[in-house]
Amino acid sequence: MKSLQIIELFAGIGADNKPIVEQLQVRELDDGTLQLVQSPAFAKGLASGDVVRMLPETREFDLVQRSGNLSIRVFSRGDTGALSDQLSPELEKLGGELDRETPRLLVYSIHVSCGFEAIEEILNRYVGRDGQSAWMYGNVYDPADGQTPLNWWLDILKPE
Known part of the structure; x- marks a missing residue:
């Protein structure tokens, strides 16, 4: 390497x-x-x-x-410092990492095996409640339409 x-x-x-x-x-x-x-x-x-x-x-x-990681983007009209303080420890408990932090943007990576439901529960608990922030996946939906799931995780999550 x-x-x-x-x-x-x-x-x-x-x-x-x-x-x-x-x-x-x-x-x-x-x-x-x-x-x-x-x-x-x-x-x-x-x-x-x-x-x-x-x-x-x-x-x-x-x-x-693919690595199996989900890319999560959190955008905010205000400063992301407080959001980062709340979100980062919760996502880190699941093995997630904060990849990038700017005053208006947070980018996280977390393995899909943590489960969409668990990840989204954390995100929805903190993001958007202030009317100033929103989150989205960066690699879950087809970039062409932003709505069609790519489903790349199906093989990774398939029971053995």
Whole structure:
């Protein structure tokens, strides 16, 4: 395994019709693929631990392998400090990690085996109650329509 590096990923088109590019920390693997160290804040369909192959000419990516982690994004009109203080310990009890924290955004990674119900119960307990915040998954729904479940977790959660 090689050292950590920063890549730029295409994350969509902004309201100003300009491309949104997100910088992410990755670990280059021996075969030249890249493993995400954190879940992205804006690039859709990815989570911490996923392995991708970059398409350098477009800054887009091919997903090679999923890690099993969910990417959770918490947005707020106000400061996220209090939300982080409440959410982080609860999600960490389930094995989740806070990947990114800014004054208006929190990004968490947590393994899908923790269960959607348990994760959503925690999120719904704290997020949105103030009318200033909302949460969403970053890699559960098809980026094309934002509604169709990707169902990548079905094989991971299948009883053996």
